[in-house]
Structures are given as structure tokens and as C-alpha cells.
Amino acid sequence: MINKMKLAENIYSIAKVDDRDVPFHRLTLTKGTTYNSYLLNTDKPTIIDTVDISFGKEFVDSLKATIDLMKIQYIVINHTEPDHSGGLGSLASQAKNATIVCTDKAVEELKEMYKLHNRNFLVVRDGDKLDIGGKTLIFLETPYLHTEETMITYCIEDKILFPCDIFSTHIANTEVFNDLAKYDIFEDFKVYYTLIMHPHRKHVQYMINKIKNLDIQIIAPSHGFVLRTEINKYIALYDELSRNTSTNKSAVVIYSTMTSNTKKLSQNIVEYLAAEGISSSSIDVNKTSKEEVLEKISSSDIVLFGSSTRYGDMIGSLEDILKELKAMDLSNKLLAAFGSYGWSGEAIEVIQDYLLETNAKVLDTSTVIKSTGMSDVAFPIRVRFSAKEESLKGLERACEYIGSLALNAI
Structure with a gap:
């Protein structure tokens, strides 16, 4: 069912209530x-975000009963994941006059996902404002909460924050x-x-700093x-938990280097x-005895192995x-x-092969994607x-x- 509710003057929630056991990031939302x-x-x-891609037609049909879709001027997409942007394809096909508002990193994703190559996009950056006729929206970029292109939207006149995934709950509610x-x-x-935000707790703190001076009456x-x-109770929880970065874990970075590029990586x-609260050190394996290296491995919680x-x-x-x-x-x-390399970097993959023969938890890209949905984190590294800005x-x-x-606790 589509649930409609007035939040403020001329502002309405249009929500799809999904009361199934919902599969989500390899979990089940009971x-x-x-x-x-x-x-x-x-x-x-203006529309801010849409619904899951499975309910696009139902969503658009519900909107039609409320507004002439040809009158819609803006569609704001805070986050491109299909449970939020999924109705965009259906909506844009009928709201033909609408400009799509998003961050720069979201543009190509939305164009490809919903075949919107010929639509108008308005790229907004941190602090940009948009007059939507009687109300003013301000946009704040919140990368990695929980993907890189994410932003949040704030309505100045009504003091409403539209933060997409941030400050959410997974509950099928009609209240x-x-x-x-x-x-x-x-x-x-x-x-x-x-489950969703704490892996990105550093970026939660960035978000908290961005909203701390906003007068927020509704989230x-x-x-x-x-x-x-x-409101402050819910914001305070995000602030408190994202500050809790004491891990009591130790790491050692063991490396062998040829031109110092891998050494510099180990230092990075x-x-x-250390910024993650992990006590860390590095060891040049060629300048340290085997016994000392093995002892350091035994006494550490996290071990990274690198080679040119x-x-x-x-x-x-x-x-x-x-x-x-292995023993x-x-x-x-x-x-x-x-590791660093100049051509194909076989050494890094050989190291990975050795690690996979142990009974340790070995990091790999496949596991990262399946457990978090993050495609910008890759292992082996x-x-x-030499490491430049992007790397x-x-x-x-x-x-x-x-x-x-x-x-x-690993």
C-alpha cells in the first residue's frame, strides 16, 4: 500500500509500506x-527521493492522484541505490519537465540505471541552495553514508531534514x-x-558537524x-556511537620493497x-629476523603483507x-x-594465495561487496x-x- 501523510504546509510523505520479510543486503528484514x-x-x-524499483508504477500512479506529473519541476535524488531511486525511471518518463537534482558522482549512475541520457540534470555541491517557489532547499554532501554519491537535503522554511538512509529505521509502519x-x-x-552506518563512522562525524547548526524540527x-x-536524542545516538572508535586492536604491516614505493604504502x-584507533607498526622483513617477524604476527590482531x-x-x-x-x-x-607494481603485480596475488591457505580471516573484494555493497574498497590492495591521490x-x-x-571485534 502507498501511505500518504502531510508533514508541513504543502509537504507530504508518499511512502510504500512493504510488510513482507524483505531481503536486504543479504539480511532479512523481519x-x-x-x-x-x-x-x-x-x-x-519537487519530489525528494522515490521508492524501491519494484514499486515504481504503484508509486507513480499514487502521485498522479495528487499532482499533475507534468507540473513537477525537480526530482531530488539524495542517493542512487535502487531502494530510493528505483521509481525514478517510471516517474521521469511521465514528469517530462522535471530536472533531476543530485551530486556530480550520481549523474552517470542515474543516467545508466534509468536510461536518462537526454534529461536535464542539476548538479549540486555542498551548501548549494535551490528556490522551489516558496521554499528553499539546501544540499549537503555526505559521502559514504553509505555510498560516495550521497547527499542530504534540508528545507529552510519548514526546518525539515531529508537525509535519505541516514536516521532511518527498517519497520513497515503506517503511523x-x-x-x-x-x-x-x-x-x-x-x-x-x-548495520548500515557504523562501518562509516568517520563519515557520520563529518555529517554531524554539517548539520549541527541547522534548526531541525523534523527528520x-x-x-x-x-x-x-x-530529534536531539536520535542525532545524539549517531554522534555518541560514531565517536566510539577505541578498538584495543593492534596491527603490523610486514613488507618487502624494491624502490621504496611499497615501504611508503606501509607507512600510509x-x-x-592509527586514525581508526588501531595501534600499528611496520616491519621491513629484509631487515628483521624471521623469529621477530613471526612473534610480531602472533601478537597482532591484524597483519598486512606487502611486496613489490x-x-x-x-x-x-x-x-x-x-x-x-600455514602451520x-x-x-x-x-x-x-x-603492494606496488609497475606491470601486472603478480607478487600481490601470490601473497593472497598464501594467506588463503591459512585459517585466518583473509580480506578480499568479493566479501566486501557481498557484506557491505561497497564497490570502492578492494582487497588485495x-x-x-607510487601512490597518488586516487590510490x-x-x-x-x-x-x-x-x-x-x-x-x-573482527
């Missing part, structure tokens, strides 16, 4: 969920507002934060209840892991260490491979030649992911 879209019926009618809920939703709110997320009471990894590649192989004495791993009990450890960004994201695992 309480269902809602997909919340919002209609701002101003002089320049719409949190103060009308039949039970205390706070635990559901906390569970949602833990209208894209899943679950609209929050219109105890130590720096980034020369003629399709590792260099130095790293392989002597890797051969010892060790590493069941409570997290392992990862990394491969950097061609350092990827390296930092990989360390953030390691940090999230450490915080959850």
Missing part, C-alpha cells in the same frame, strides 16, 4: 520496511511519525545505525518513521589504521615468512595483502607505481573498512 518519498507541492513542485508508534522504536533505530528519512519528537597504512613485484614474483625474504603461516593458528586474526583515497577507504571490522 519487520519489513517503508520506502519514503516526499512531495513538496510548491510553485515549482508515519515516531510519536505515533505503538512501541519504542529506539532499539530499531540503533540496530539500523549499527524525514527514506526508511521507516518520520522523526518529529526527541600505519597512518590510516619483480619479474612476476615477490622480492626479498617475504616468502620465507609466508611459508610459515600457525591464525584463526583469530585478520590478514590482507598489498594494489597500487601501480591513497582507496588505501584510506580500505583501512576504514579494516577499522570497522576491528571495532566489531
Whole structure:
């Protein structure tokens, strides 16, 4: 069913209530969920987010009963994931005059996903404002909450924050507002934060800093209840939990280098892991005794092994260490491979092969994607030649992911 509710003057929630056991990120939402879209019926009618792709036609048919779709001037997409943007294809085909509003990184995704190559897009950046005829929207970029292209939208006049996935709950509800809920939703709110947002807790803090000076009277997320009471309580939970970054975990980065590129990578990894609250150090395997290296592996929670590649192989004495791993009990450890290379980087993959022969938890891209949906975090970590801005960004994201695992006790 589509549930409609007035939030403020000329602002309406248009929500698809999905009361099934909903498959979601390889979980099952036993309480269902809602997909919340919002209609701002101003002089320049605007839609903020849509619904899951499965319910696009139902969503558009419901909107037709409320507004002439040809009058819609803007469609704001805060986040491109299909449970929010999924109705865009159906809506855009009938709201032919609408300009699609999103971040720069969202444009190509939306064009490809919904065949919108010939539509008008308005790219907005942090702090940009948009007059929609009687109301003013301000846009704030919130990358990695929980994907890179994400932003949030704030209506200045009505003091409503539209944060898409942020501040959501997975509950199939028809009451719409949190103060009308039949039970205390706070635990559901906390569970949602833990599953979806906490792996990106550093970026939660960035978001908190961006909204701290906004006068927020209503939070209208894209899943679950609209929050219109105890607003500060819900924001405070995000702030408190995202500050809890003490892991009590230690890491060692073991490397063999040829031109110092891999050494520099190891130093970057130590720096980034330290930012995640992980006590870290690095060891040049060619300047340290085998016994000392093996002892450091035994005493660490997280171990990264890296090498440069020369003629399709590792260099130095790293392989002597890797051969010892299979006989060790590493069941409570997290392992990862990394390295720099100039051509094909075989050494990094050989390291990964050795790690997969152990009983440790070994990081790989497939597991990251299946468990989080993040496609910008890759293992093994491969950097061609020396690390530059883009590869350092990827390296930092990989360390953030390691940090999230450490915080959850690996």
C-alpha cells in the first residue's frame, strides 16, 4: 500500500509500506520496511527521493492522484541505490519537465540505471541552495553514508531534514511519525545505525558537524518513521556511537620493497589504521629476523603483507615468512595483502594465495561487496607505481573498512 501523510504546509510523505520479510543486503528484514518519498507541492513542485524499483508504477500512479506529473519541476535524488531511486525511471518518463537534482558522482549512475541520457540534470555541491517557489532547499554532501554519491537535503522554511538512509529505521509502519508508534522504536533505530552506518563512522562525524547548526524540527528519512519528537536524542545516538572508535586492536604491516614505493604504502597504512584507533607498526622483513617477524604476527590482531613485484614474483625474504603461516593458528586474526607494481603485480596475488591457505580471516573484494555493497574498497590492495591521490583515497577507504571490522571485534 502507498501511505500518504502531510508533514508541513504543502509537504507530504508518499511512502510504500512493504510488510513482507524483505531481503536486504543479504539480511532479512523481519519487520519489513517503508520506502519514503516526499512531495513538496510548491510553485515549482519537487519530489525528494522515490521508492524501491519494484514499486515504481504503484508509486507513480499514487502521485498522479495528487499532482499533475507534468507540473513537477525537480526530482531530488539524495542517493542512487535502487531502494530510493528505483521509481525514478517510471516517474521521469511521465514528469517530462522535471530536472533531476543530485551530486556530480550520481549523474552517470542515474543516467545508466534509468536510461536518462537526454534529461536535464542539476548538479549540486555542498551548501548549494535551490528556490522551489516558496521554499528553499539546501544540499549537503555526505559521502559514504553509505555510498560516495550521497547527499542530504534540508528545507529552510519548514526546518525539515531529508537525509535519505541516514536516521532511518527498517519497520513497515503506517503511523508515519515516531510519536505515533505503538512501541519504542529506539532499539530499531540503533540496530539500523549499527548495520548500515557504523562501518562509516568517520563519515557520520563529518555529517554531524554539517548539520549541527541547522534548526531541525523534523527528520524525514527514506526508511521507516518520520522523526518529529526527541530529534536531539536520535542525532545524539549517531554522534555518541560514531565517536566510539577505541578498538584495543593492534596491527603490523610486514613488507618487502624494491624502490621504496611499497615501504611508503606501509607507512600510509600505519597512518590510516592509527586514525581508526588501531595501534600499528611496520616491519621491513629484509631487515628483521624471521623469529621477530613471526612473534610480531602472533601478537597482532591484524597483519598486512606487502611486496613489490619483480619479474612476476615477490622480492626479498617475504616468502620465507609466508611459508610459515600455514602451520600457525591464525584463526583469530585478520590478514590482507598489498603492494606496488609497475606491470601486472603478480607478487600481490601470490601473497593472497598464501594467506588463503591459512585459517585466518583473509580480506578480499568479493566479501566486501557481498557484506557491505561497497564497490570502492578492494582487497588485495594494489597500487601501480607510487601512490597518488586516487590510490591513497582507496588505501584510506580500505583501512576504514579494516577499522570497522576491528571495532566489531573482527
